[in-house]
Amino acid sequence: MKLTxxxxxxPVYSGEVTSVTVPGSAGSFEVLKDHAPIVSTLEDGKVIIRTGKSEEIxxxxxxxxxxxxxxxxxxxxGIIEN
Structure with missing residues (x-):
């Protein structure tokens, strides 16, 4: 999957991922390959990016x-810089 x-x-991130967890307004949810089309608002929080080898927040x-x-x-x- 391609994440931007x-x-x-x-631009903050662009690349291939295996899954992504986002802080949806109704709660965090994970997106995997072949996920149904969706549009959702996001709250402040962590986007967890997983590739085959690593995890980035x-x-x-x-x-x-x-x-x-x-x-x-x-x-x-916006993003919160570490």
Whole structure:
């Protein structure tokens, strides 16, 4: 699957992933390959990105996620830098 995370200021992440967990407004949920199309608002929280070998966490400030045809796009209002 292809994941893209962008903010109004800059692109944050782009790459192939095996799964992604996002902080949905009604609770966190995981997106796996062949997930049904969905659009959801996001709360402040962690986007957990898993590839075959590693896990990365990006903290976002709200936004929207869209999943269509194994492409996940996260439009975040901002990110919290570590």
């Amino acid at each position: 995370i962008i903010t109004p200021d800059k 990006i903290r976002i400030i709200g936004g929207v996620v869209e999943v269509v045809h194994n492409e996940i796009t996260v439009l975040a209002e």
